[in-house]
Amino acid sequence: xxxxxxxxxxxxxxxxxxxxxxxxxxxxxxxxxxxxxxxxxxxxxxxxxxxxxxxxxxxxxxxxxxxxxxxxxxxxxxxxxxxxxxxxxxxxxxxxxxxxxxxxxxxxxxxxxxxxxxxxxxxxxxxxxxxxxxxxxxxxxxxxxxxxxxxxxxxxxxxxxxxxxxxxxxxxxxxxxxxxxxxxxxxxxxxxxxxxxxxxxxxxxxxxxxxxxxxxxxxxxxxxxxxxxxxxxxxxxxxxxxxxxxxxxxxxxxxxxxxxxxxxxxxxxxxxxxxxxxxxxxxxxxxxxxxxxxxxxxxxxxxxxxxxxxxxxxxxxxxxxxxxxxxxxxxxxxxxxxxxxxxxxxxxxxxxxxxxxxxxxxxxxxxxxxxxxxxxxxxxxxxxxxxxxxxxxxxxxxxxxxxxxxxxxxxxxxxxxxxxxxxxxxxxxxxxxxxxxxxxxxxxxxxxxxxxxxxxxxxxxxxxxxxxxxxxxxxxxxxxxxxxxxxxxxxxxxxxxxxxxxxxxxxxxxxxxxxxxxxxxxxxxxxxxxxxxxxxxxxxxxxxxxxxxxxxxxxxxxxxxxxxxxxxxxxxxxxxxxx
Amino acid sequence: xxxxxxxxxxxxxxxxxxxxxxxxxxxxxxxxxxxxxxxxxxxxxxxxxxxxxxxxxxxxxxxxxxxxxxxxxxxxxxxxxxxxxxxxxxxxxxxxxxxxxxxxxxxxxxxxxxxxxxxxxxxxxxxxxxxxxxxxxxxxxxxxxxxxxxxxxxxxxxxxxxxxxxxxxxxxxxxxxxxxxxxxxxxxxxxxxxxxxxxxxxxxxxxxxxxxxxxxxxxxxxxxxxxxxxxxxxxxxxxxxxxxxxxxxxxxxxxxxxxxxxxxxxxxxxxxxxxxxxxxxxxxxxxxxxxxxxxxxxxxxxxxxxxxxxxxxxxxxxxxxxxxxxxxxxxxxxxxxxxxxxxxxxxxxxxxxxxxxxxxxxxxxx
Numbered sequence: 001x002x003x004x005x006x007x008x009x010x011x012x013x014x015x016x017x018x019x020x021x022x023x024x025x026x027x028x029x030x031x032x033x034x035x036x037x038x039x040x041x042x043x044x045x046x047x048x049x050x051x052x053x054x055x056x057x058x059x060x061x062x063x064x065x066x067x068x069x070x071x072x073x074x075x076x077x078x079x080x081x082x083x084x085x086x087x088x089x090x091x092x093x094x095x096x097x098x099x100x101x102x103x104x105x106x107x108x109x110x111x112x113x114x115x116x117x118x119x120x121x122x123x124x125x126x127x128x129x130x131x132x133x134x135x136x137x138x139x140x141x142x143x144x145x146x147x148x149x150x151x152x153x154x155x156x157x158x159x160x161x162x163x164x165x166x167x168x169x170x171x172x173x174x175x176x177x178x179x180x181x182x183x184x185x186x187x188x189x190x191x192x193x194x195x196x197x198x199x200x201x202x203x204x205x206x207x208x209x210x211x212x213x214x215x216x217x218x219x220x221x222x223x224x225x226x227x228x229x230x231x232x233x234x235x236x237x238x239x240x241x242x243x244x245x246x247x248x249x250x251x252x253x254x255x256x257x258x259x260x261x262x263x264x265x266x267x268x269x270x271x272x273x274x275x276x277x278x279x280x281x282x283x284x285x286x287x288x289x290x291x292x293x294x295x296x297x298x299x300x301x302x303x304x305x306x307x308x309x310x311x312x313x314x315x316x317x318x319x320x321x322x323x324x325x326x327x328x329x330x331x332x333x334x335x336x337x338x339x340x341x342x343x344x345x346x347x348x349x350x351x352x353x354x355x356x357x358x359x360x361x362x363x364x365x366x367x368x369x370x371x372x373x374x375x376x377x378x379x380x381x382x383x384x385x386x387x388x389x390x391x392x393x394x395x396x397x398x399x400x401x402x403x404x405x406x407x408x409x410x411x412x413x414x415x416x417x418x419x420x421x422x423x424x425x426x427x428x429x430x431x432x433x434x435x436x437x438x439x440x441x442x443x444x445x446x447x448x449x450x451x452x453x454x455x456x457x458x459x460x461x462x463x464x465x466x467x468x469x470x471x472x473x474x475x476x477x478x479x480x481x482x483x484x485x486x487x488x489x490x491x492x493x494x495x496x497x498x499x500x501x502x503x504x505x506x507x508x509x510x511x512x513x514x515x516x517x518x519x520x521x522x523x524x525x526x527x528x529x530x531x532x533x534x535x536x537x538x539x540x541x542x543x544x545x546x547x548x549x550x551x552x553x554x555x556x557x558x559x560x561x562x563x564x565x566x567x568x569x570x571x572x573x574x575x576x577x578x579x
Numbered sequence: 580x581x582x583x584x585x586x587x588x589x590x591x592x593x594x595x596x597x598x599x600x601x602x603x604x605x606x607x608x609x610x611x612x613x614x615x616x617x618x619x620x621x622x623x624x625x626x627x628x629x630x631x632x633x634x635x636x637x638x639x640x641x642x643x644x645x646x647x648x649x650x651x652x653x654x655x656x657x658x659x660x661x662x663x664x665x666x667x668x669x670x671x672x673x674x675x676x677x678x679x680x681x682x683x684x685x686x687x688x689x690x691x692x693x694x695x696x697x698x699x700x701x702x703x704x705x706x707x708x709x710x711x712x713x714x715x716x717x718x719x720x721x722x723x724x725x726x727x728x729x730x731x732x733x734x735x736x737x738x739x740x741x742x743x744x745x746x747x748x749x750x751x752x753x754x755x756x757x758x759x760x761x762x763x764x765x766x767x768x769x770x771x772x773x774x775x776x777x778x779x780x781x782x783x784x785x786x787x788x789x790x791x792x793x794x795x796x797x798x799x800x801x802x803x804x805x806x807x808x809x810x811x812x813x814x815x816x817x818x819x820x821x822x823x824x825x826x827x828x829x830x831x832x833x834x835x836x837x838x839x840x841x842x843x844x845x846x847x848x849x850x851x852x853x854x855x856x857x858x859x860x861x862x863x864x865x866x867x868x869x870x871x872x873x874x875x876x877x878x879x880x881x882x883x884x885x886x887x888x889x890x891x892x893x894x895x896x897x898x899x900x901x902x903x904x905x906x907x908x909x910x911x912x913x914x915x916x917x918x919x920x921x922x923x924x925x926x927x928x929x930x931x932x933x934x935x936x937x938x939x940x941x942x943x944x945x
Contacts, residue, residue, distance in 0.1 A: 475644040482647040485685040489654030490604075493597040493661055507604045512644055 018097045019153040022119060023126060029119040030434030034072060035190070036384060037123060038183030040434065041076050042066065042192050044116035045177055046199060047380060049080035050206060051109050052175070056083035057227060060206035066185065066192060068213040073128060074183045076120075079176035084138035087145045094121055094134055094177065095149040095158030109231060110380050115433060120179055122151050127182030131161050136175040137168045144168035185213045187537060190383045194537030196220070198374060198381035201328035202320055202422065218536065223327070232316035234426060235267040238277070238304045240312075240350020247297045250289045258292070258300075259285035268310050280306040312352045314345030319354045319424045320379065329360045330528040333418055336362035337462040338526075340420075341454035348443040353425030355444070357451035361459055362466070363526075365416035371395075371405065373412070375438075376422040382436050389437035391421045394448035403456035404463025417459075421448055479512045589711055592704050593661045597654070612640040612653060614703045619843035624893040629855025630839075631893065633846040649696065651685045656696050663712025671716050672697060702847045707803070709756050719753025719804030721778060721796040724787030726812070729761040730754075743793070748783065750796070753808045760808070764793065764816050769809060770933075771795045771857070773824035773834055777917045777928070786929050790937070793818075801838045803845065806852040809838070813856055820854050821936075821943075826862030826872075827914035828884040831905070832892060835859050840894050859944040860936045864908040867915045869942075870932070873922050874913035885909055898945050 022029055030040035046062060053060035058081060065077040085093060092099045097118045121132040137144035148162035187193055196210045200220035205227050208220040241249070255261035262274035269277070278285045281303025283296060292300065322340035329338055340358035347353070365372075375382040375391045386392050392412070400406075400413035407413035429439040438444060487504040490496065496504075596612070603610035615621070616638045622631035642650050659678060663670055670678065676693040679686045687693040701708045708715070722728075726743040728751060740763075743751045754760075770792050772778045778796035781787070787794050793812070797805055813820050822838060824830030839857045841849025867874060877885075885905050888895045895901045908914065920928045936942060 478647055479644050481684050482651045485651035485682065486642075486647065486654055489651060489658050490597055490601055492658040493654070494594055494601060496601070504601065504604050507607055508642075511604070511607055511609055512642070512647070 017154055017156045019122060019151055019156040022097060022115075022122065023153050026119075026123060026126075028433050029115060029123075030384070030436065031119070031123045034182055034184035035186055037127075037181060038066070038074055038076070038185060039190065039192050039195055039383065041120040041123065041179060041181055041183070042078065043195055043380070044120045045076065045078035045179075046196075047110040048117050049078055049082060049175070050199075050203065050379070051111050052082035052085075053080060053206075054227060054230070055109075057230065058082060059222065059225065059227060060203070061209070061222075062206060063209045064192075064196060065211040066213050067211075068185065069180065072182050072184060073180065074185065074213065075178060075180050077176065077178045079174060081172070081174045084173040084175055085136045086138060087136075087147075090134055090136060090145060090147050091149055091158030091160055094118060094132060095151045097122070097151070097156055110378050112427070112435075116435075117177070118151065120181070121149065122153070124179040124181040125150050128180045130180045133178040134175065135166075135168060137171055137173050140172045144171070189537060191537050193218075195381055195383055197332075197533060197536045198376070198383075199379075201332060202325070202376050202379045202381065204324055204328065220533075224324075228320075229318040231318060231426075234312060234316045234352075235265060237268060237312040237347070237350030238262075238266050238307075238309055239347075241266075241304075243298060243301045246301055247292075247294065250292050250297060253289050255289055257285060258283060258287040258289055261289045267312050273307065273309055277303050277307045279303075311347045312350060314352045314354070316426060317345065317352055317354055317424045319356050320422055322356060322358065325356055325358045325420060325422065327528065329358050329418065329420060330526055331530045331533050333360040333534065334364045334526055334529045334531075335360035335416075335418070336466070337459065339455050339458040339462075341451045343447050343451045343454075346443055346447050348425075348429070348441040351425055351427045351429075353423055353428075353444065353447070355447040355451045356422045356424075357448070357455050358420040359455040359459055360418045360420075361462060362416050365418065367416040368414070370412040370414045371417040371419050374418065374420040376420070377428045377430070377435070377438060378424055379422075380435070382438075384434070385431070385437040388431055390440045390445050391423075391438055391448055393440055394421075394445045395419060395452065397445075398449055398452050398456065400456065403460040404467075405459075419452070419455075421451070423448075476513075479509070483508045483512075589704055589706060590661055590664055593657050596703065597657065600654070610642050610650075612650065612699075612703065614638045614640065614699050615705075615847055617698065617702050617844050617846050619891060619893070622841075622843050622846045622849075622893060624840060624897045626897065628850075630849045630853040631841045631843065631846055632849070648685065652679070652682075652687065652692075653696050653699060655679070655682055655685055656693070657700055660700060660711040660713070664710075669709075669712055669714050671714050673716055675713055698844065705847050707848050707851065714755045715802065715804070717755070717802045717804075718798070719755055719757070719802055719808060720798060721750035721752060721775070722793065722808075723750045723778075723782045724793035725764055725766040725791060726751075726793045727763040729763065731759060744787070748779075750778075750782065753795075753804050755802075755804045757804055757808045757811065760811065762812050762815055764812075764818070765791070766793045766816075766818060767791050768818055769793045769795060769813060769820045770860075771797055771801070771809060771820060771822045771838060772917075773797055773799070773830055774917055777823070780925075781929065784926065784929055786933070789929065790933065797834060797838070800833050803848075803852045806838055806841075806854060809857075810851070810854045813854060820857040821860045822857050823860045823917065823933075824862070825914070825916045826864060826867055826908075826919075827916075828881050828888060828905070828908070830862075831859075831901070832884065832888045832895070836892065836894050858940075861932075861942070862915050862917060862919070863942065863944055864904050864911060865942065867911065867913065870920065870923070872915040872919040874911075874915045874919070877908070877912050877914055881914065882909060900944055904944055 026032065031037040042064060046064065049062050050060050061081045063079040067075040069075055094117055097115050099118070124130060124132060131148040131150045133148050135144050135146050143165040144167065146164050146166050147160060150159040150161060152159045193212060196208055200206070200208050204223035207222045209217065211217045249265055250261065253261050253265055255264055258278060259274050262269045262277055263271060275285060281300045283300060319342055322342045326338050326340040338358070338360050340356065343355045345352050345354045373386060373392060373395060375386070375389055382389065396410055396412055405413040405415035405417060423438060423444065429441060431437045431439050483505050486508060487501045490504060491501045600610040614637065615633055616636040621634045621636040623634055625632040640646055640650060659675065672694055673690060675697060676687055676690045679693055697708060697713055700711060704711060722743050723746060724743055728741040728743065730739045730741060731737070732739055741751060772781070772794060775796050775798050778794055781794055795805070795809060809820055822835050824834050838854050840855065841853040845852060866872065885908060889902055889905055895905065920932050
């Protein structure tokens with residue numbers, strides 16, 4: 001065996017660029033299989049578009065088009081009516097991983113790290129070798145910038161292939177991105193169709209125009225003409241900062257004293273609290289932050305934990321609202337009961353968050369399988385990694401038997417029910433960068449459970465009522481079943497005429513119905529149900545040929561009818577909102 | 580005492596009840612069926628009469644959604660009963676159950692359901708089920724000894740004299756209806772026996788000849804026919820009745836008590852189906868001690884049964900002697916079977932036990 005020297009080995013040791021890292025570990029970003037890759041690319045672009053519009057306080061109108069170029073090749077085009085991006089920023093935003101505006105602030109936006117869209121560009125480049133095309137216009141009198149980009153994976157920097165100005169007639173401002181990627185288009189609960197639909201449900205202020213690879217255009221018009229309140233950015237709460245981060249903050253702060261550092265860099269720390277923290281850390285308030293070493297920083301960290309600091313403000317996050325969540329559910333599912341609950345804001349690791357939950361029970365839902373779960377975080381639907389999510393965990397650990405659903409120990413309940421959970425937070429803790437599952441923080445699981453229990457109580461009341469009515473109906477069935485025999489026996493014994501016998505039957509009916517009172521009816525009363533919407537994202541593979549044929553027929557009609565249909569719904573909804 | 584109520588009156592009563600229901604329905608009122616509550620809680624031990632007398636508690640079945648099935652079934656059963664009486668026919672309880680299979684949705688699913696409805700009608704009419712055309716499946720009991728039963732030939736109507744000494748190792752079987760029977764006997768007493776095994780032993784050794792008596796095998800709780808037979812025999816011939824059962828709470832509380840004073844369930848007809856003149860020979864708890872009988876330990880249920888008897892049975896509550904005997908048994912924590920007497924020799928019961936008992940009325944229980 002030949003031994004190798006350290007010098008020899010050193011030749012092979014070199015820096016790995018983040019782009020190279022993700023090139024090899026694309027599954028971490030949600031590009032692990034062709035089907036999911038297509039969804040992730042669409043999702044990252046749509047998330048960005050929505051964030052951009054909302055940040056600029058523009059009512060979003062997002063155009064999504066997925067074109068099938070070859071058997072496994074797709075072109076994804078996402079166009080928004082956002083503020084546009086200035087030429088200088090275009091390359092970095094779309095072709096540099098970890099470049100973004102949201103990582104260093106705490107506010108309830110969809111994007112977090114500045115990875116997503118660049119990763120989509122990188123994935124497209126890896127699988128098709130083609131650059132991404134971005135067109136962006138920032139104002140009515142300006143020309144649009146047209147740029148073709150690739151990522152240089154060695155140094156994680158943008159590589160511009162084409163760069164020109166052009167007219168974008170008819171467009172006031174906005175951005176359009178086109179990426180060619182390797183993918184696979186399938187319908188079902190984890191499809192692009194489902195993602196767009198669910199996104200439309202939880203973003204009722206946005207209009208989506210979606211054209212799928214079958215060239216069927218579906219329009220989801222906005223249901224409300226009001227943007228959600230602007231998410232306010234907050235400074236970190238002392239409880240949410242870890243030692244490493246604290247040391248970094250101490251290094252970079254412009255503050256001259258520890259006292260000043262604490263009051264300016266954190267939320268909820270006033271002079272009094274700052275003083276208390278210093279006392280608890282055995283540090284002088286006048287200490288210069290830059291001179292605080294590791295040990296002192298650790299003291300400071302412990303001092304913070306010892307000090308009682310009020311929870312962070314919660315007005316910086318805006319949940320969808322129980323009412324809107326329920327309304328979205330009504331469109332999607334024809335059920336007998338809808339209920340929802342919004343929890344008061346709570347805090348995990350110093351980050352405020354709000355949990356909302358909604359339920360749809362009964363109706364046209366199948367009762368044999370486990371309940372359907374719809375998970376959302378900051379208005380983004382989570383379609384993958386259901387099993388790893390804190391929401392799923394919270395649902396499993398709830399006792400649904402008490403609420404009238406079937407459930408074996410520690411598993412998902414079964415019954416004709418759909419459960420929706422939405423978490424809004426200034427920082428949503430995902431288990432991985434593909435952002436599909438919430439991390440299991442005890443505070444979050446607890447809040448989810450409380451929200452579910454709130455809905456569960458309403459569910460239990462309804463299930464009981466339904467059972468009572470069922471029993472009542474059975475008893476009434478009894479009446480009808482046995483009245484003829486009573487009349488028949490009376491006829492046998494005292495020999496009355498058939499006419500009299502009929503009279504007895506009628507009278508008995510009246511007597512018995514009278515004593516029972518009106519039968520309450522439970523049914524589906526849901527004018528907001530949208531069967532075509534509900535159809536979107538449903539699996540087609542398993543359906544019989546006949547159903548497929550029917551479906552084709554329908555979709556061919558859809559093309560013509562669809563747009564007008566949705567416009568009508570839109571008007572109705574508007575009317576309701578205004579009244 | 581006349582149990583043979585006019586068959587017309589039964590039909591009349593069924594019609595009246597139905598008319599009443601019909602009228603209620605015509606007035607758009609909820610009809611009701613009123614049935615005396617047949618339970619131990621609704622009987623009183625009448626010492627002068629010597630049996631359980633029905634009290635006033637009434638179970639009324641108002642026609643509602645939940646009672647309509649039974650209501651329909653009761654009316655249908657009344658119709659069947661009327662038809663049986665009118666055509667002078669009979670149906671066993673089992674047959675009645677099968678007739679109901681014609682009633683579509685109103686049919687009975689199990690025989691106990693039809694039996695209960697039958698008992699309800701019987702109580703409602705305050706008659707014996709034979710009078711409404713239904714007869715039980717059960718056997719009336721076996722008889723052997725110095726007795727001639729005078730029955731009638733069903734074809735010719737001629738009198739039949741049946742000598743109960745002439746059945747050899749077999750026995751005369753009590754018919755399910757025995758109102759028409761007459762008796763000739765010179766026997767001194769009737770001995771009613773719980774188990775058929777003991778009856779066979781006494782019959783084989785012709786104990787009835789030795790003691791000049793009539794042996795009746797009850798085979799557990801005596802059937803109505805058996806009770807009626809013993810009662811008529813004892814009444815007509817003015818002879819006493821002695822009862823010989825196992826020394827356990829079932830023998831006291833179910834077999835002897837039912838023979839002597841009737842049951843809660845048939846409280847409306849106890850008047851005819853009881854033998855108030857009966858006395859309890861044994862096996863008494865004191866016998867267990869006196870004859871050093873081999874015993875079985877009392878089970879939890881036995882103790883519970885005894886406590887229930889002392890607390891709730893109107894007959895036991897009336898007789899201090901019985902309470903003492905039962906308490907004695909609880910203390911002994913033991914029970915003994917009739918056959919336990921065989922410990923002292925197979926025929927000890929004939930040679931010693933029964934003669935002893937006859938001589939010593941103080942060892943009996945009321």
